[in-house]
Amino acid sequence: GAGVSQSPSNKVTEKGKDVELRCDPISGHTALYWYRQRLGQGLEFLIYFQGNSAPDKSGLPSDRFSAERTGESVSTLTIQRTQQEDSAVYLCASSLEGTNTGELFFGEGSRLTVL
Amino acid sequence: AQSVTQPDIHITVSEGASLELRCNYSYGATPYLFWYVQSPGQGLQLLLKYFSGDTLVQGIKGFEAEFKRSQSSFNLRKPSVHWSDAAEYFCAVGSTGFQKLVFGTGTRLLVSP
Numbered sequence: 001g002a003g004v005s006q007s008p009s010n011k012v013t014e015k016g017k018d019v020e021l022r023c024d025p026i027s028g029h030t031a032l033y034w035y036r037q038r039l040g041q042g043l044e045f046l047i048y049f050q051g052n053s054a055p056d057k058s059g060l061p062s063d064r065f066s067a068e069r070t071g072e073s074v075s076t077l078t079i080q081r082t083q084q085e086d087s088a089v090y091l092c093a094s095s096l097e098g099t100n101t102g103e104l105f106f107g108e109g110s111r112l113t114v115l
Numbered sequence: 116a117q118s119v120t121q122p123d124i125h126i127t128v129s130e131g132a133s134l135e136l137r138c139n140y141s142y143g144a145t146p147y148l149f150w151y152v153q154s155p156g157q158g159l160q161l162l163l164k165y166f167s168g169d170t171l172v173q174g175i176k177g178f179e180a181e182f183k184r185s186q187s188s189f190n191l192r193k194p195s196v197h198w199s200d201a202a203e204y205f206c207a208v209g210s211t212g213f214q215k216l217v218f219g220t221g222t223r224l225l226v227s228p
Contacts, residue, residue: 004158041220042121043159043205048215102147106158108158
């Protein structure tokens with residue numbers, strides 16, 4: 001597609017369950033980011049992938065959070081043993097490194113509700 | 116570490132009136148600064164960005180922003196607001212390589228008739 005695609009758009013789960021969120025970046029974009037947006041708060045950086053380099057995981061809040069990316073394509077954010085404080089909108093963004101634009105293209109997000 | 120402060124959580128402006136949204140940043144070197152807009156049901160969209168050069172930058176939808184190094188500010192302005200501008204606005208700061216943009220908490224703009 002033309003933009004960043006995220007799925008599911010909404011996910012309701014029970015506390016303690018695992019969830020997987022998927023991001024399909026814009027074709028050709030080598031950089032991929034995950035951010036978390038809690039209600040009434042700004043965007044919180046989680047993880048950054050750039051090509052085949054080791055990802056920057058410095059924003060992951062706990063070891064329950066992990067993310068993978070296959071090459072320069074789809075990424076999956078996994079949250080294990082979900083807690084109520086994990087409820088948020090998870091935003092994925094991609095960018096075309098090397099163009100010096102600094103512009104991130106965001107998906108519409110996956111809204112996660114943990115009951 | 117980089118940080119961004121948007122002191123106004125909500126702002127209400129009458130349609131046709133001027134708008135200024137405040138953004139202050141903290142960064143030791145020359146920052147790269149961005150304004151993004153998040154409309155209901157849509158992803159964040161870049162309005163404008165500042166890297167270097169002219170401190171007054173023009174963006175899409177009639178928005179502009181001015182970088183003031185002495186005040187560590189990058190305020191967003193629009194001379195005449197339209198009802199379709201109602202949205203949430205985020206200021207962000209980045210560094211070389213544009214890794215890990217740091218975002219402010221956002222300002223929600225409401226436009227009254």
